[in-house]
Amino acid sequence: xxxxxxxxxxxxxxxxxxxxxxxxxxxxxxxxxxxxxxxxxxxxxxxxxxxxxxxxxxxxxxxxxxxxxxxxxxxxxxxxxxxxxxxxxxxxxxxxxxxxxxxxxxxxxxxxxxxxxxxxxxxxxxxxxxxxxxxxxxxxxxxxxxxxxxxxxxxxxxxxxxxxxxxxxxxxxxxxxxxxxxxxxxxxxxxxxxxxxxxxxxxxxxxxxxxxxxxxxxxxxxxxxxxxxxxxxxxxxxxxxxxxxxxxxxxxxxxxxxxxxxxxxxxxxxxxxxxxxxxxxxxxxxxxxxxxxxxxxxxxxxxxxxxxxxxxxxxxxxxxxxxxxxxxxxxxxxxxxxxxxxxxxxxxxxxxxxxxxxxxxxxxxxxxxxxxxxxxxxxxxxxxxxxxxxxxxxxxxxxxxxxxxxxxxxxxxxxxxxxxxxxxxxxxxxxxxxxxxxxxxxxxxxxxxxxxxxxxxxxxxxxxxxxxxxxxxxxxxxxxxxxxxxxxxxxxxxxxxxxxxxxxxxxxxxxxxxxxxxxxxxxxxxxxxxxxxxxx
Amino acid sequence: xxxxxxxxxxxxxxxxxxxxxxxxxxxxxxxxxxxxxxxxxxxxxxxxxxxxxxxxxxxxxxxxxxxxxxxxxxxxxxxxxxxxxxxxxxxxxxxxxxxxxxxxxxxxxxxxxxxxxxxxxxxxxxxxxxxxxxxxxxxxxxxxxxxxxxxxxxxxxxxxxxxxxxxxxxxxxxxxxxxxxxxxxxxxxxxxxxxxxxxxxxxxxxxxxxxxxxxxxxxxxxxxxxxxxxxxxxxxxxxxxxxxxxxxxxxxxxxxxxxxxxxxxxxxxxxxxxxxxxxxxxxxxxxxxxxxxxxxxxxxxxxxxxxxxxxxxxxxxxxxxxxxxxxxxxxxxxxxxxxxxxxxxxxxxxxxxxxxxxxxxxxxxxxxxxxxxxxxxxxxxxxxxxxxxxxxxxxxxxxxxxxxxxxxxxxxxxxxxxxxxxxxxxxxxxxxxxxxxx
Numbered sequence: 003x004x005x006x007x008x009x010x011x012x013x014x015x016x017x018x019x020x021x022x023x024x025x026x027x028x029x030x031x032x033x034x035x036x037x038x039x040x041x042x043x044x045x046x047x048x049x050x051x052x053x054x055x056x057x058x059x060x061x062x063x064x065x066x067x068x069x070x071x072x073x074x075x076x077x078x079x080x081x082x083x084x085x086x087x088x089x090x091x092x093x094x095x096x097x098x099x100x101x102x103x104x105x106x107x108x109x110x111x112x113x114x115x116x117x118x119x120x121x122x123x124x125x126x127x128x129x130x131x132x133x134x135x136x137x138x139x140x141x142x143x144x145x146x147x148x149x150x151x152x153x154x155x156x157x158x159x160x161x162x163x164x165x166x167x168x169x170x171x172x173x174x175x176x177x178x179x180x181x182x183x184x185x186x187x188x189x190x191x192x193x194x195x196x197x198x199x200x201x202x203x204x205x206x207x208x209x210x211x212x213x214x215x216x217x218x219x220x221x222x223x224x225x226x227x228x229x230x231x232x233x234x235x236x237x238x239x240x241x242x243x244x245x246x247x248x249x250x251x252x253x254x255x256x257x258x259x260x261x262x263x264x265x266x267x268x269x270x271x272x273x274x275x276x277x278x279x280x281x282x283x284x285x286x287x288x289x290x291x292x293x294x295x296x297x298x299x300x301x302x303x304x305x306x307x308x309x310x311x312x313x314x315x316x317x318x319x320x321x322x323x324x325x326x327x328x329x330x331x332x333x334x335x336x337x338x339x340x341x342x343x344x345x346x347x348x349x350x351x352x353x354x355x356x357x358x359x360x361x362x363x364x365x366x367x368x369x370x371x372x373x374x375x376x377x378x379x380x381x382x383x384x385x386x387x388x389x390x391x392x393x394x395x396x397x398x399x400x401x402x403x404x405x406x407x408x409x410x411x412x413x414x415x416x417x418x419x420x421x422x423x424x425x426x427x428x429x430x431x432x433x434x435x436x437x438x439x440x441x442x443x444x445x446x447x448x449x450x451x452x453x454x455x456x457x458x459x460x461x462x463x464x465x466x467x468x469x470x471x472x473x474x475x476x477x478x479x480x481x482x483x484x485x486x487x488x489x490x491x492x493x494x495x496x497x498x499x500x501x502x503x504x505x506x507x508x509x510x511x512x513x514x515x516x517x518x519x520x521x522x523x524x525x526x527x528x529x530x531x532x533x534x535x536x537x538x
Numbered sequence: 539x540x541x542x543x544x545x546x547x548x549x550x551x552x553x554x555x556x557x558x559x560x561x562x563x564x565x566x567x568x569x570x571x572x573x574x575x576x577x578x579x580x581x582x583x584x585x586x587x588x589x590x591x592x593x594x595x596x597x598x599x600x601x602x603x604x605x606x607x608x609x610x611x612x613x614x615x616x617x618x619x620x621x622x623x624x625x626x627x628x629x630x631x632x633x634x635x636x637x638x639x640x641x642x643x644x645x646x647x648x649x650x651x652x653x654x655x656x657x658x659x660x661x662x663x664x665x666x667x668x669x670x671x672x673x674x675x676x677x678x679x680x681x682x683x684x685x686x687x688x689x690x691x692x693x694x695x696x697x698x699x700x701x702x703x704x705x706x707x708x709x710x711x712x713x714x715x716x717x718x719x720x721x722x723x724x725x726x727x728x729x730x731x732x733x734x735x736x737x738x739x740x741x742x743x744x745x746x747x748x749x750x751x752x753x754x755x756x757x758x759x760x761x762x763x764x765x766x767x768x769x770x771x772x773x774x775x776x777x778x779x780x781x782x783x784x785x786x787x788x789x790x791x792x793x794x795x796x797x798x799x800x801x802x803x804x805x806x807x808x809x810x811x812x813x814x815x816x817x818x819x820x821x822x823x824x825x826x827x828x829x830x831x832x833x834x835x836x837x838x839x840x841x842x843x844x845x846x847x848x849x850x851x852x853x854x855x856x857x858x859x860x861x862x863x864x865x866x867x868x869x870x871x872x873x874x875x876x877x878x879x880x881x882x883x884x885x886x887x888x889x890x891x892x893x894x895x896x897x898x899x900x901x902x903x904x905x906x907x908x909x910x911x912x913x914x915x916x917x918x919x920x921x922x923x924x925x926x927x928x929x930x931x932x933x934x935x936x937x938x939x940x941x942x943x944x945x946x947x948x949x950x951x952x953x954x955x956x957x958x959x960x961x962x963x964x965x966x967x968x969x970x971x972x973x974x975x976x
Contacts, residue, residue, distance in 0.1 A: 037750050074973075170973075178964060180973060189779040217777050231969050234733045239760075242969045307968050309736055310770065312783065355783045359768050364783040399788040401881055403904075408881055410791040448698050448707065448946065449795020478708055478749040537750035 034065045039537035045263075048528040050095045053263040054210070055087035060163075072169040078184075080164040082154050088263055089151050096263045098130035098147040105275050105512060108268055109523045110495050118498050121512060122278055124271025126261030135274060135283050142288040142325065142342060143273050145259040153209070158253070164222050178231040185222045188246055190303060190316055191353055191368050195439050195458060196418050198368045198391045199316050199351050202246060202301065204323045207266040208258035211527075212520050213456075213469065213487060224250040240307040248299040248320070252291045254344050255323045267515045267523045269325070275512075277339070286330055288342040291321065301349075312355040316370075322347050326376035329383035345386070347374040366395035366416075378513050380428040387424035393417065402444075409445040416440075430513040435462040437519075450475045463522030465491035471531070483533040492522020561640020562661055570661035571632050573892050578622035579822040579865045590824075591616040601824045601865065603888055605900045605911040605942070614854035620828060620862035625893050625918055627683045628930025630723035635661050644670055644677075649765040649811025651677055656721045656729040658682070658894070664817045664869060672815030672871050675889060680765075680810055682894035686931040687725040688717040690960040691952045693747065695839050695848065696796055701855030701945040710794055711748040715961040717741045720763055724930075725958045737763040741966030742803070745974060752776070752794060756971045759789075759800070765810050771800075774971040781971045790881050796948040797939040802912060804934065805887065805896025806873070813873035818886075821870055824863040825890055825897045826913055829921030830935055833861050839951055846923065848951035849915060849936035857947035859936040861915050867891040882909065890916070893932040903943070911940045919956065929956040 038061035047053035060082040067075040089097035102123035104112045129136035129146040136144055154161040166184025173179055191199030195212055203220035210219070225248045232241040258265035260274040276283045291297045301318030327340040351370035358365060369392045376384045394417050399410040418437045425433035438461075443454035456469040471485025496514035515523050568575060583597045590598055595610040602610070609615045634657030641653035642660065648670075651659065659681055660674035668674070691714040698708040719738050722728035744757040754776025761769050771784035789800040789808060801808045835847035850860040869889040875882060883906050888898035899912035915936040919926040922933055937950035964970055 037748075037753060039750060176964075187779065192780050192782065194778075215777055217779060229969075229973070231964070231967075231973070233964055233967055233969075234735060236733050237735055239736045239738070240967045240969055305969075312781075312968060357768075357770065357783050357785070362768075362785045364785055366783075397782065397785065399785050399791060401790065401879075403881075408792065409795075410788055445792070445795060448797070449792060450707065475751060476707075481751060 034063050036061060036063050037538060038062050039535050041533060041535040043531070043533045045529045045531045047263070049526070050092070052088050052092040053096065053527075053529060054531075055091055056084055057087065058082065058084040069169070072171055074180075075167070075169040077167050078164060079162070079166075081161060082163045083161050084153055086151055086153065089147055097150075097261055098127040100126040100261050102126075102271065105271060106268065106515070108265065108271070108527075109492060109515070109518065109525055119511070120278055120498055121272075121275045121284065124260035124268075124274035126274075127259060128274045132274075135276070135285075138283050138285050139273065139288060141290045142254060143257070143259050143270055145262075147261070150208070150259065150262050153206075160221070177233065178229075180227075180229040180231060182227045183225070185224050185250075186227075187217070187220045187222050188225060188227060189216075189220075190314070192355065192366050193368060193393050193395065193416060193418070194414070194441065195416075195456075196393070196437060198370045198393050198418070199314075199349075199353060201318065201320070201323070201349065201370075202248065202299075204253050204255045206256040207520075208256045208262050208264050211264045211266060211524055212458075213467075221253055221256070223248050223253070238306040238308055242303075242305050244303040244305075246301045246303075246318075248301075250298075251293045252297060252299070252321050252344065254321070254325060257325075264524075264527075266520055267518070269515065272512050272515065273325075273342070282339060284339050285327075286339065286341050289344065291344065310357045310359070313353065315352045316349070317351075318349040320347060320349070321345065322375055326384055327378050343376070345374055345376050347372050349373075361398070363396060363398040366393070366397070368393045368395075377422060377429050377431060378516065379426055380430065380513055385424060385426055385429070387422055390419075390421040390423065392419045405444060407444060407446050409449065411442060411444040414441040414443075430516045432462045432517065435460070437461070437521075458521055460492075460519045460521045463492050463518045464494070465489060465519065465522035465525060467521045467524075479536050479538065481533075481535045481537070483531075483535075485531045487527070487529045487531060489521055489525045489528060492518045492525035494518070562636060566661050566663075567632065567636060569663060570635070570658060571627060571892065572624070573867045574622060574624055579867060581822050581865055584619060584824070584865060586619055586621045588619045589616055590619065598824075601822070603823065603886070603898050603900060605908060605940075606824075606898070606913075608908075608942075609854075609858070609911070609940075612854075615858040616853070617824065618862045619824065620864050622864045622866065623827070623829070623918060625827065625890075625916070625932045626930060627893060627932070628686065628724050630728075631657055631683045631686075631930065633657070634723045634729070644673060647766070647811075648673060648814070649809060651765065654681060654721070656681075656723050664820070666817065666819065668817070670815075671817035672873070673810060675817060675869050675871050675894075676806075676810045676813070676815045676873070678894045679806065679887075679889060679896060681721050683723075683931060684804060684893070684895055685716045685934070685954075686929055686956055687722045687728070688715070688958050688961040689931065689933075689954060689956045690715045691934070691954050692960060693840070693953060695951040696794075696798075697851075697856075697949045697951075698796055699855050699857055699947050699949060701857050701940065701947050704855045706856070708749070708795070710746060710752065710796070713745045713747065715741075715743040715965050717743075717961045717963065717966050719963070719966070731963055736760075738966075739763040742807070743961075743965050743970070746776075746794070754975050755794070756974060757793075757800075758966065758968065758971055759807075760966065761809075768809065772968055772971060774975050776975060779975055781968055797910065797941045797944075797946060798937075798948055802899070802901075802910075802939065805889075805899055805912065805914060806885070812876055813885075814876060816872045816874075818870040818872055820891070821868050822865055823868040823888060825866040825868065825888065826859065826861055826863050826915040826936075827866060827890065827897065827932070828862045828864070828915065828917055830917035830933070831921045836951065840953065842953075844923070846953055848953065851936070851938070851949050851951070855945075855947060857938055857940050857949060859913070859915050859938060859949075861936060880904075890932070895932050895934070908942055911938075911942060913938045913940075917954075923953075923955060926954070926956050931956050 041058045043056045045054035062080045065077045105121045105123045166186045168182035171179040188202045206219045228245045230243045257269045260271035299320035303316045305314035321344045325342045349372045353368040356365045372389045375389045397414045401410045416439045440457040453472045458467045467489045469487045473483040475481045498511045592613045638655045659677045664671035694712045696710040720730040740761045742759040746755040756774040758772040836850040840848045852860045871887040874884045883902045886900040901910040903909040916932045917935040919929045933954045940947040
């Protein structure tokens with residue numbers, strides 16, 4: 003597999019470089035513009051000590067190229083390398099030597115709910131500690147400790163975060179045709195923290211759960227994009243049609259390998275578990291999707307502006323980026339309980355922004371209907387079901403003189419909803435669930451001092467995250483940030499039923515982690531966080 | 539210079555009177571566009587070549603606005619006086635005034651205007667007994683030839699300075715683009731670009747180039763022809779890679795943390811109907827208008843292959859442009875926000891009568907105390923970049939916004955280029971924000 007991935011990357015880089023050289027041989031080139039930063043992020047976790055000591059260097063470049071036939075031609079790249087020293091400095095808590103007493107230790111007490119536990123605690127970094135389990139997980143959650151320490155240096159060449167060429171063609175009628183190819187992020191939608199339409203790139207949640215900017219945790223993909231920018235028409239103030247072809251080998255979300263400091267919904271440890279008493283591993287195999295034309299992903303978006311309304315209509319045929327676990331039936335020797343699949347799904351959706359003059363505020367609505375997703379069940383494996391996700395957002399800028407600044411505060415709230423259309427009672431997820439978020443951000447001292455508070459509440463998990471922080475930017479180069487990330491709730495525990503469960507439904511271990519969600523399952527990850535960055 | 543003005547006036551009169559019947563008298567046109575045709579303004583005590591500093595400022599107090607008087611009196615700044623020069627606007631704009639001004643009138647509601655297709659809407663001298671004289675002058679500014687039909691500031695350096703220590707806290711490098719979609723007179727097509735389904739009047743597009751933490755921030759403001767309709771504003775944040783609609787509450791916010799509100803751009807950047815306007819009189823005053831190429835320039839901030847250099851700053855904290863000032867005919871106009879929650883109580887605008895630019899503003903806070911002093915230096919286009927010669931645009935060339943209460947300032951150094959190729963209509967679309975971001 004490694005050879006195939008490397009070959010694909012080599013081919014893609016070769017195509018991009020070939021395009022670059024073909025331009026380079028016929029046109030004059032401008033200067034390369036470089037920028038970037040070095041950064042240290044040091045986080046401390048309650049009861050655990052150091053949870054992150056990540057040192058990052060990132061460089062970004064743009065090389066404009068002049069061409070007779072094309073305009074705005076440029077080659078763009080983002081290179082990133084990091085080393086997270088937490089695995090060397092706090093190896094008893096994180097890394098290949100970390101151990102848990104029971105599955106779920108990271109988010110609930112070992113109480114009666116787990117007295118009849120049938121699963122062993124997850125193995126930290128299975129590929130360092132358990133070759134057989136590593137083999138079962140081949141292709142997913144199979145990072146070793148070095149992969150976590152040096153997150154970008156792997157077979158997928160993640161140190162090349164972005165590398166693409168883009169060019170415009172002016173059409174005779176004044177429209178513009180844009181083409182781009184390379185490793186890139188393509189962003190749809192307008193939401194923060196959680197995603198509804200912004201689903202083209204998978205996400206690396208192992209970096210810092212849901213809390214880092216999506217810009218930093220989207221996993222760039224090798225993609226072709228083509229845009230037909232029609233501009234104003236007789237009816238619309240702006241109109242644009244975009245086609246996307248993701249030709250990269252499929253990559254799911256990275257939820258974090260057991261042993262990392264951020265393991266989204268504890269899935270990595272669940273997947274690295276096994277039946278007690280020498281029973282089989284939880285995961286038997288991970289379905290791989292070799293590079294093949296029919297395995298590529300594609301989509302289209304039409305967006306425009308009509309008066310006070312901006313809108314988009316989106317369609318995407320892609321693979322579910324969260325794992326779907328397929329029960330294999332009665333366990334046997336050398337046999338696991340589940341295979342992991344990533345089913346093919348089709349998303350249809352849209353978004354609308356509306357500026358309300360009376361409220362002097364912006365309303366955002368985003369909806370996505372996905373066909374073909376799979377949800378796990380406690381008693382009957384999984385079920386294919388359509389899903390409806392939506393978000394309503396409200397943004398307002400407000401000057402609050404009593405807070406001692408003449409700068410407006412940004413107040414941004416969002417309510418995310420998720421509806422499982424073919425819900426079953428033994429699904430760990432509720433038929434309907436909502437997550438509310440709020441951002442309150444202010445500025446002092448010419449925007450160089452900026453406090454903010456982020457709130458997120460998961461209604462089903464009864465869990466809340468509060469993240470106050472303050473950043474200080476003394477000049478053009480330095481930035482210091484200090485913050486807290488505290489979670490409450492997610493305390494409910496559940497009976498075990500890995501091989502059966504209560505007839506008629508009810509949430510059970512171990513799948514209840516999906517109900518408790520990214521906030522509830524991280525309820526013991528209260529952190530004090532410091533970041534210092536020097537940019538150039 | 540004055541001889542040239544008279545010649546231009548005579549030629550334009552001959553050309554235009556033969557084409558159509560003038561709806562506005564030539565006396566009105568002459569008075570409005572060539573106020574110095576009969577000679578430069580004079581003021582007792584003010585002479586070309588003099589330097590005004592704290593030792594002699596009291597003798598020329600009437601030639602200065604209250605904030606500038608205070609700065610000089612404090613020793614924060616000295617002014618060098620140069621001769622008054624003619625900033626004749628482009629002939630096409632004057633011709634459009636002849637053609638359309640006669641049909642222009644205010645509507646019943648403040649901010650409503652009818653018949654203004656292009657040119658100066660109200661070239662007549664303002665009258666103290668006209669209760670809407672201030673509003674008419676505001677419309678003359680809104681539909682003025684400020685930046686012509688389109689232009690770019692390419693690039694634009696903003697420096698945030700501690701006025702006490704002189705320390706430059708931040709330097710933000712940007713590109714600004716301005717495009718009139720209607721009221722066009724010189725760059726084809728005119729008078730309007732079509733299609734324009736929402737009947738937009740103007741677009742302002744800003745792209746931040748440096749520093750890294752705000753790089754790729756982009757702002758698009760679309761102003762409607764209907765002044766009663768609020769602007770559409772869009773913000774693209776580089777680190778989010780998304781276009782977000784802005785509530786216009788943000789137009790009175792510190793733009794990128796500077797001392798400048800979006801509403802302060804160019805002297806006033808908002809709806810006429812957002813303010814109550816009142817005309818306070820016509821005066822002869824010193825304004826920061828000059829020939830860029832004759833100034834001592836900043837050799838450090840900007841370097842390019844053309845050898846262009848931006849205006850040098852000095853004075854207290856480096857908050858004041860090192861330029862010459864000249865006596866000008868000035869309309870003093872006051873604007874008070876309609877919104878009682880607006881962060882200011884009023885602005886005093888000192889409008890240059892010939893160009894209808896606003897080189898000087900004084901902003902008062904909600905308590906009525908002097909808060910900010912806005913200065914935007916205007917260079918004659920024939921003494922700037924070669925491409926600007928003959929454009930008839932009074933080129934914005936250097937600004938200073940001093941927060942008097944905080945002893946802090948933001949300064950701006952321009953490379954203003956009047957070239958339609960840099961600002962195609964596609965620049966003013968929402969999609970351009972996404973396309974120009976990463």
